[in-house]
Amino acid sequence: MSAFNAIGEEREIDRDEYTPGVEPQPTWCPGCGDFGVLKSLKQALPEVGKTPEEVLTVTGIGCSGKLNSYLDTYGFHTIHGRSLPVARAAKLANPELEVIAAGGDGDGYGIGCNHFIHSARENHDMTYIVFNNEIFGLTKGQTSPTSPKGHKSKTQPSGSAKTPLRPLSLSLNAGASYVARTAAVNPNQAKEIIKEAIEHDGFAHIDFLTQCPTWNKDARQYVPYIDVQDSDDYDFDVSDRAEAAEMMRETEDVLNEGTVLTGRYYVEEDRPSYGQEKKAVGELPDQPLAERYFDDDAEWERSYDLLERHT
C-alpha cells in the first residue's frame, strides 16, 4: 500500500482545482506574460490526468518564482537559481511525483546555469519552464543573460556589450531530450507543449517567452509569432540533432530582429531518463525511496553488519 495516495489517483480533474481557493492576488503586473504560463499549466495538468497533490512545482526567485503561489499543487519556492537541484532530488526520492521546475532567464540561464547544464546532461525526468522575458523584472529592469546586445538598462547604461545567451542551443548541447520554445501570447500552443513536456520521459526544457510590459517596454510582445511546425517556410526533423541545432540557431538569431519563432525543436524519444539509467546500474531502488519510510515492515540495514571489514 502506498503512503502517497494522491499519486496515480484516477478521477475527473477540474482545472479550478489548480486555483487556490483563498487565492493570493498575483503580484504580476497587468499584461505580464507570466499569467500565460500559469493559465496554460492549469489547462495542461488536468488534461494529462494529474491531480494537484501528485505534482510538485519547484520554483526559483524572481517574478516567475511566484508561480506556485498561484498554482495550487505541492510547491517549493526555493532560492535564486536553485530550483533544479531541489527538483531533481525530489524526483529521485520519489520518482512517482510529477515534478515541474520553473524560473526566469536570470534564474535559469544566469545564476543557476550550472544546474541547468547538468540537469539537462543527466536527463532527469522532469519539466523545466524558463520564463524568458529577456530582463530582470523583480529587481526592476536590469540586463539579463538573454537581453539583446545593445540593450540599455540601469546597470548597462551605454547598452549591453554582451551577445545574448542561446538557451535552445545550450539546452540541446547540454543534453536535454526535449527542447521547445513557446510564448505567452500563444496559449494554445503553450498548453500543448507543456502537455508533451510533462509526458516526455526525460528532461523537457521549455523556453517560454513572457513579455515584460513594465521593464522591457522596448521589447516586442512576441507577436506576431510563427509556429515552426505549422509554417511552410521551415522544414526540419525534430528528432535529428543536426537539423534541430540549425533551426535553434536561426530562431535565436532572428528573435532580436523581431521574428518570433516557436515550436518543438528537439525531441529524443528513446533516450533513457536519469532515473532509468541509475536503476540500470543498481543505484536507485525499484520502490520509491520515500515509500520505505512509511512502511512499517521495511527492514533497515545496520552498520553492525558491516563491521567485519574492520576487525
Add this chain to the structure above:
Amino acid sequence: MSDDELIWRIAGGSGDGIDSTSQNFAKALMRSGLDVFTHRHYPSRIRGGHTYVEIRAADREVQSRGDGYNFLLSLGDSFARNPQEEAYYGNEEIKPLSENLDELREGGIIVYDEGLISDEDVEAINLEERAEENDWHVFPMDLRGLAKEHGREVMRNTAGVGVTAALLDMDLEHIEDLMEDAMGDDILESNLEILHEAYDTVNEEYDFEHELRAPTGEHDSEQALLSGSNAIAYGAIDAGCRFIAGYPMTPWTDVFTILSQNFPDMGGVSEQVEDEIAAAALAVGASHAGVKAMSGSSGGGFALMSEPLGLAEMTETPLVLVESMRAGPSTGMPTKPEQADLEFVLYTSQGDSQRVVFAPGTIEEAYEQTRLAFEIAWDYQIPTILIYDQKLGGENTNVDVDFFDREPAPDLGSTLTEEELREAAHDNSGKFKRFDYENAEDGVAPRSIPGQKGGRYLATGNEHSPVGHISEDPDNRVAQMERRLEKLEKIREELDEERESNQTYYGPEDAEYGIVTWGSSQGAVSEAIDRLNEQGHSVKGIGVSDMMPFAEQEVRAFLESVDEAMVVEMNATAQLRGLIQKELGQYGEKMTSLLKFNGNPFEPAEIVEGYEVNLADEDRQPDAQVRIEPAAGD
C-alpha cells in the same frame, strides 16, 4: 613518555602504499590484543611528497598521538620528482628518512630501504653521528632488492613489515592472516615469501641490541578498527539516512565515499553533483520529498552551502550537513588539520541562525552525535551540522564491536501520515496548515510530504503564513520567528535534561585547574591531564560538543569549579574561547588560550608545556610551536 608503547612510523612518498600497509599493520597490532591509534600526515599531492602514518599501540587505552615516536620504517620516496639537493623541494628521495629524525625518541629504531636511498645521501644527513648521539639503532635493508627478487618492487612495503616484525619480536600470524584477507592469489604468494624472507634475514644477520619490543595485551571483546569518517557514515546508516549528495573535497570526501559505496546495497541513493550549492540543495529536495538525507563538505565547499542551509532553516526542512575542517583560510592547507571553522559554521547564511551544531571529538562521539543529529533534525525540522576536523575524520582507533550493536532509527520524526493529515488543520481551500503557529508544540508544526492526500502547501524561503503563502504581515512574522526560535530552546532543554550529556570530562572532579577543549584535541588533552595529575598537579578537563545550542550549563559549572582555565584548540583566533564568552557573558579573565595552527595536531607534551609556562606566569611563549593567548586583563 612511556616505554610500554610502540609508536611505529612508516614513511614514504604519496603513492607508495603507506596507507594500506599501515592499515593492515595497525589491524595486526589490534588483533594481537593492543589498543591502537593512527595518525596520518600527507601532502596535497597525488604522487610524491613526504607522507607518513604513525601507529601508536599499547596495552591500555590510546586516544591520541604520543610525544614523538620510537620506530621508523623509512621506505624513501620512489615517486620523488626532485632527487637533487638544489631543487625547490630539496632532495625528496631521502625526505622520508631525513625529515622524520627530529621526532624520533632516544633509543629508537630506524629501518630504511638502502635499495632506494643511496649511501651518499645518508652520509649527507650525518645519520651515523646523529644515531650515536641519540642511541638510535639503524638497520639499512635492501627492501627494494628483496621485493624484486621474490615479486615486484612495489612489494617493498611487505619487506619492511617483515623487518619490523623481526626487530620487535612479533609473531607473523596476524600479519599473514590480514595479507590473506586483503590480497588476491596472484600476489599473495610473493608477498608471503617476501615477508618471511625479510623476517628471517633480520634474525640471521643481526644481533639485537635494542630494547624496544612490541607490547602484548589482550582484549575482553572483539574490536573494530575504524576512523571518525567511518563512524559518521555508520551513524548516518543507522539513523536511516539513505540519500547523500556531494562534491569531492578533502577531507570530507571520506564520508561521501563510504556512503556512496554502501548505499547501493541498502536501497539508498548517492549523487555526485556539479557543485556544493547543488549538493546541499539536493539534500533539501530529497528531505522535502520524504527521505532522510544529508550532504556535507569542507570549508570552501561548505561556504557554497550557506544558501541552501538558510533555505532549510526557513522552510524547516530537516537536514544533516557535515563540515570536515581543514586548515584555512581559503584553500589553506588541504590535507592538514585545524579547528578554525567553528564561527563560520555557527553563523554562515543570512538572518538569525536557526540550526544545531555538534562537534564530536572521538570515534564514539562521532557515531552517537551523528545519530542524534538525524533524530533532532527530523523531530524539530531543523538543519543539524556535525563539525569535525581532518584528524578525527582520518585517524583510526579500535572500538568495541558491540558498541555498534543497536537498533536502526529511520523514524521521520514530526512527519504526518495521510491518516494523521485528515485530522490536521487546513485553510478554507483545503491547503494544509504546515506552518501552524497556533497548534505547534515546542515550536514544531508537523509536516506533510508531497504526494500525500490532503497535505499540499507551499514551502518558501520567504517569510510565510501558516499554509506557506508569502507574507510580510508583522504579526505573522513575529509569531513565525518566535515559533522557530522556540525549537532551539526546546532542543537545549532536551540536551540538558533528557539526554546523556554530549560533553566529556577528564581528570579528578575536584581539581583546581581546568582545561577546556573540543573536537579531536580531546585525545591529547586527556593524556596531558593524566600526566599532569601524575606529576602532582590538580587538573581536569572538559571536551565540549554542543556548540549550538551551546552547552551553557555544563561549561558554566565547569568554569565555576576551577580557579583558572586554559582553552586548547587548533586555531589562531581562539574561537571556542570567544564562543564561551559570548554565550556565558563572562569568564574572559579566567581563560587563557593554548593555540596551535601549524598544520599538525597537538601532542600531549605540548599541552603539558603550555600549562607549565602559563602556570609559572612566565612572560614567554612555549618552546613548541604553540601560542599562549593570555586571558583578558593579563
